[in-house]
Structures are given as C-alpha cells and as structure tokens.
Amino acid sequence: MNPTAYRDTAPTNSYEFTSGSGYVLPEYPFVPPPELQGSTVVRHPIVIVGGGITGLTLACSLARLGVKAVLIDEDNTVGVKGASSRGICYTQKSLEIFERLGIFERIAAKGTQWSVGRTFAGEDEVYSFDLRQQGNFHLSSQPPFINIQQFYIEAFLVDRIRELGAVELRWQNRLTAFEQNAECATLTVETPAGSYRLEAEHVIDATGSHSPLRQWLNVPFDSRRGDDRWCIADVRFSTHPPVERHTWIEAPFNENRAVWQHLMADDVWRIDYQMAPNADPEQVSREDVVRERLARQFGPDVDVEIVWVGPYAYRSECVHALRHGRVFLMGDSAKVVSPFGARGGNTGVADADNLAWKLAAVLRGKADAALLESYGDERLEAAQQNVCVTNRTARFLRPADGAERLFRQATIGMAKQYPFARTLINTGRMAVANPYSHSRACTYAPGSAAGQSVQNVAFAWADGSQGRVNDLLDWAAGDLLVLVFGDLSPSALQRLRRLCFDAPVRSVQVLGIDATAQAVEHVRDPHAHLQGACHVFGHAWALVRPDGYLAASGETVDGQLVAAIERSLGLRGDIE
C-alpha cells in the first residue's frame, strides 16, 4: 500500500488501492488500428474517449442505431485494475435503458434486486422505504434497483457492442493531444504499436473525473471538497445479512459514525465505514483493522472473506457547460458526486442515452444540428440537481460544527419518536430519472408533463400479446413516437399519416379494451398504464423521444403537434 498515492488521489471518487484478492477483470486484445498502416488521417463522425460505463453506454446506443463511431480507451479492460467496483446500484431508468440496449437480462441474471431501505441511529430504525410500494415503481418491466458491480455492466456492454457492430472499440489507445477548429477535431493517440492521428466531427469526453480534455480545453467548473473519509470493505459471508439497503447514521459498531451496507453480485457485500475526518488511509484499510470492525458489527465469530478493501474520499464538481466546440462532456467528466443515492454512474448512463439519439438523428440528416444544444440544457440541469442533492446528503453525514450539527442531532432525536421527522433523515436520496424543466427540445404547454421520463410499462398489441414502451421505441428505430389516445377523426388520421410520411415520426393509436381502431397501427391500454406513463388523460397525444422522455403532449392532432415535433428535432429554437 502506498499512502502517497492515496494523498494524491484523496479528494476524488477513485478507489485507488486494494488488499484482498480483488476482482478478476476481462482483458481485451490490442488490435493495431488501420491508421497505423497508412499515412492518411481518417475523419470519423464520432470519436468517444473513455470506455467506462458512460462511454460504453453511448457506444452501445449508437451501435444499436447503426451509427458508426470509434471508442478509444487507454486500458485493456473494463473497471479499474486493482480497484473496487465503483458504481454498484442501478436505477429503474438505467435498467430500462439497458433493456433497450439488449443487456438487461444479463444484468438481472447476475445482479441482486432490492427495493427496501432502512436507516438506523444506534439500535433504532429511524427511516425506511420500500420502492415497490412507492409511486409507480412496480409498473415498469424493470425493478426499482439492481445492485451489480459496475465492471460487469461494462463487460456486458462490450459484448453487446461486438454483437451489434458499427462501433469500433480500440483498447490500449491513449489520447495524448487534442486540437479543434471550425472544420474538425484532431486527436493524437498513443498505442503499444506507435502513435497516430485521427479526425472527428464530434468528440465525446467520457474519460471521467481526471479528464485530460477538460484540462486542455480549460473548462470552467465549480468544486467542493471536504475532510470526510470512508473505507470500503467488499466482503463475502458464510451467513447473510438481509438483502436490503441498510445505512446507519450513527453505528455503535463504528464509533457512532455512518455505515452503508449493500449486497452486490457473486454474494459480495459492499460495506462502507465512515472514518474519522482526515483518518490515516493506511491504518483504516489494514486487514486486521477491517476484520475487527466487521467482528464488532456481525459478532466475534463472523466468517468473512475479504474481496477488496480500500479507503476513499470524494469531492463534488460540476462544469458550467457540457459542450465545448466539438467536444461533449459526459458522466464524471461533467460532474463528480459523492456516492450517496447512486447518482454518479446512473447519471452517466442517462447522459449517454440522451446524446446518442440526438447524434444519430443529426448525422442521419433527420434533425438539425441545433438539437445537440439541448443535450446541455437537459443534462447540465440533471448534473446540477444531482450535485445539489448529494451535497445535502454529504452535509448531513458530516455536518459542520454549529447549526448543522445541532439540526442533525435534533432530527435524529425526533425521528426516533415522531414519523414526521423521518423524512429529514438524509442518508442519500436515491437517484431518479431527472426531469428537464427548461430544454429547447421540449414544449412546455400548460398541463403538459414535457421533460418527464416515460416508464417502460406494459400494454397489449392488437393481437392481444403483451408489449412494452421499449418495444414501441425499438419499432420507432430512433425516430420520434406519437401516441394518440382515443378516437381519431378522419382528418386527424390523415394529418398523422402525412406527418409520418414527411418527418422522422412513427405514430400509434392507443385504445381502451373494446374501442374500434381507426389507425392500422394501434395498441390497447386496458389498465391505462401507458396513458399514466405518458402523463396524459382522456383524448390526448404524447410525443415520446427515443430516450423515453416526453417531449410534448396535447389534445388535438393539429399545428401544435407539428410545432412540437419541429422543436424536438432542433428546428425551432424558442422555448415554450
């Protein structure tokens, strides 16, 4: 163990060193890129830099839409060699995205589903939730959460990209220099077989929290760092704690500091222990110290195998803009958050899903290049929300002396007795699909839920078999989807046909169980789940985007629908 390395990396989310047997990661071969053979510099429509969960999700989304791209990654594996898994909890929205990409079944087979969370202060349970009993979580085909080590998802994405084609994955290709002008971006890349240059129309920075692109481009950002220190123990037990998210604000077995406990794949438990401020990383991660802590928590006879153990610290960061010329920042390149609430990796997945369909539509000539600006409107808002929410949690877990600490003590005291105080207990607000409240690509008419996510709920196809929102998005193949609920007049039907002919739009009539269909393409919504997912009531239309977000909704098939479609394709800049 090297404490200097820790000090260098302490204010990051990185889990930098390890004891225990660690994780075995897949390795991918280095294939000399064609550019090394010839002297001509090839121009690619999209170059993705970074093969973490965000870059690979984007690559897979593009591959699914048949859009050519090159992804370069400096390593020859997924995950981070010698480190723990970073992300561990995947939200329903991320799982819905992974279902569209064709890897959900693999994730579900490997990972662990959970929906119950409990928070303790000392011996008392002071807060709990069951997501299956909350809101509409139970209506999606995907569960509220699956826990799985991040590198498994990354490896499934690599396999899927290889199945789909279109995107070239270049391992051991490290970006060493970058420049851009009005014509294109030029990237210099180092490989074990030498250096080469390639040109790109669009560059995606998915390199993470140490982004070199961000430094070269001098990207302004806000940053906060504290003295809170944690130690991760990824362990395997012979006896099992309950498969629930357990958090302690004050754990008697951890000197009244916080503890986190989650089950992941392979029967491995992630247990995070809050340490004394500025604790010595070497001491807190020593195997005997970790074992002693585990024995205090689970009893002296606990039989555990240590898979990985290491200290970490975190900072929060958020850039001011997601686009810098031809470069789009995604995932941890755009913002860095503490892990509480699982808002890091899940945001990166949503960033990728947001940008993929827009790039595809622009490159296929189906949308105006201005649509790409809406990526910043939407995903910067999401990044800022996530930074704000996680900072609040971080302050609850490590309050400043004075009013903050007093507030926390009062909250804990009251929560033990009074239910109303329990919602003030903040050990992480679990990640959700962030809503977009001021995007130039959404139409915010009164009463419309534009900018909200549409859940992957079930409906019945015309033949009675069951379908899902993701099936409709698949069928739309990257085009916009207009769902029209209820009867259609002959003139409305005519207008819809015309729209589908003239614009990258597919439309479906959605009917109750017995109603007569006017459109050939129709489905049935016997329990009004589809209607609920689109946030509309009665006779209405809903304009759903390829990323499963509602772009607009309205009542009659008229000029407003046409205008909303234009706005969703970047053809109108004004925000309504």
Ligand SMILES: O=C(O)CCc1cccc(O)c1
């Ligand atoms: O349960 C959560 O809040 C997200 C998962 C998490 C939280 C804190 C540390 C960590 O390693 C995972």
